[in-house]
Amino acid sequence: MNKIFFLFLLLNFNCFSQNVEVKYFENEINSSTNQFKELPKNLLKAYKPNFYSYKLLTDGKLSQYQNEKIDQKNEEEASETTMVTESGDTIKTIVTSTGFDTRVKEKLFIKDYKKNKIYDEFFFNEKIKIVDNFIEWNWKILDDAETVLGYKCRKATSNKFGSDIYVWFTDDIPISDGPGKYCGLPGLILKVKLRSYEIIAYDIKFKKEKLEIQQPVFNGKIYTYNEFIEEINRRNK
Numbered sequence: 001m002n003k004i005f006f007l008f009l010l011l012n013f014n015c016f017s018q019n020v021e022v023k024y025f026e027n028e029i030n031s032s033t034n035q036f037k038e039l040p041k042n043l044l045k046a047y048k049p050n051f052y053s054y055k056l057l058t059d060g061k062l063s064q065y066q067n068e069k070i071d072q073k074n075e076e077e078a079s080e081t082t083m084v085t086e087s088g089d090t091i092k093t094i095v096t097s098t099g100f101d102t103r104v105k106e107k108l109f110i111k112d113y114k115k116n117k118i119y120d121e122f123f124f125n126e127k128i129k130i131v132d133n134f135i136e137w138n139w140k141i142l143d144d145a146e147t148v149l150g151y152k153c154r155k156a157t158s159n160k161f162g163s164d165i166y167v168w169f170t171d172d173i174p175i176s177d178g179p180g181k182y183c184g185l186p187g188l189i190l191k192v193k194l195r196s197y198e199i200i201a202y203d204i205k206f207k208k209e210k211l212e213i214q215q216p217v218f219n220g221k222i223y224t225y226n227e228f229i230e231e232i233n234r235r236n237k
Contacts, residue, residue, distance in 0.1 A: 019211045020188065022056045023068075023203040024179050025049075026105075029196045042099030050202070052105045058188075059211045060175035065109040070102050109180050110216060118181060119216050129218040132225050135160065137184045139167075148190040149201055156185055166193045173204075 028047045039047070053068040103123040110119040111134070120130040137158045144155035146168050153168035167182055168191040178189025179199045192199040223231065 018206040018208055019057065019059045020173060020175060021205045021207060022058075022179075022188070022190070022201050024054045024056065024199050024201050026052050026054055026179075026199050027197070029198055040099075044100075045102070046100045054107075054179060054199075056177070056179055057211060057213065058111075058175055058177045060177055061113045062211060062213050063111045063113075063177050064213045065107070065180050067106050070105050107180070108216060110213065111177065111183065112215065119218070120181070121216065121218065128223065128228065129220065130223050130225060130228060131218065134183070135181055135225075137165075137182075139185055141185075146191070149204055151190060151204075153190055154187070163195060167191065 027049050045051075052070070054065060055068060056063060056065045058064075101123075107120075107122040109121075112118075116134050118130075118132055118134060120128075120132070122128055137160050139156040139158050142155045142157060146153050146155065148168055148170070151170040151172050153170045156167050156169065158165045158167075167178065167185070167189045169178070169185045169187040169189045171187040173188040174186065175188045176185060177183050178185075179192060179201075182189050182192055182199075190201040
C-alpha cells in the first residue's frame with residue numbers, strides 16, 4: 001500500500017475516533033440443493049444459514065475477530081438398523097455416528113496494524129496457531145455497488161490464493177479492516193464471498209470507550225501461513 005493510501009487513512013482516523021463492533025454470519029454455500037438434502041442430518045448443522053456468528057472489534061489500529069459461543073463440540077446421532085439372518089432371525093442394532101465437529105467453527109484472529117502482524121488461531125484436526133505479516137491482497141476495486149445494513153458498499157476482488165475472492169466495503173466507515181484476515185481497503189469490509197463460503201455483517205455498533213484487546217500468547221508449534229500450507233501438503237502425501 002502506498003503513502004497516499006496511508007495518508008488517507010490517517011486523516012480519516014482523526015475524524016473517526018469511535019471503535020466499531022460488527023457482527024457477521026459465516027455461511028457455507030452448497031451449490032447443489034439436491035446434494036444438500038442428501039447430507040446426513042448430523043452434518044446439516046454445518047450448512048445451517050445465519051447460525052454461526054462472529055464479532056469484530058476494531059479501531060483501525062488493533063482488531064479482534066472471534067466466534068460467539070459455540071456449544072456441542074462433538075454432536076452424535078444414533079440410528080437403528082435391522083438385519084435378517086439366514087435363519088430368519090431379526091437383529092436390531094443401534095449405530096452411533098459422530099456428527100459435525102463444531103470446533104472447526106471456533107477461531108480467534110487479531111490484527112496489530114502497528115506491528116503489521118496477524119495472530120490466527122483455529123481448529124484443523126487440532127488447534128493451529130499462526131503468526132505472520134499482513135496479507136498483501138492486491139485488491140482491484142470494481143464499479144459494482146451494493147447496500148449492506150444501510151451502508152453503500154463498493155465491490156473489490158482478489159485472486160490471492162488462486163480463486164476469486166469478492167468483498168464489499170463502505171467508505172462511510174473509514175477503517176481499513178474486515179472479518180478475519182480480510183482488510184487493506186479504504187473502508188470497512190461488510191461482506192465477503194468465495195465460491196462456497198460467505199461472510200456477511202448483520203449488526204453494527206459504534207463505541208467511544210477505549211478498545212481493550214490483548215495480544216494472544218501462543219504455546220507449542222507456531223506456523224506462518226506458508227509453513228502451514230507446506231505442512232498440509234506434507235500430510236496429504
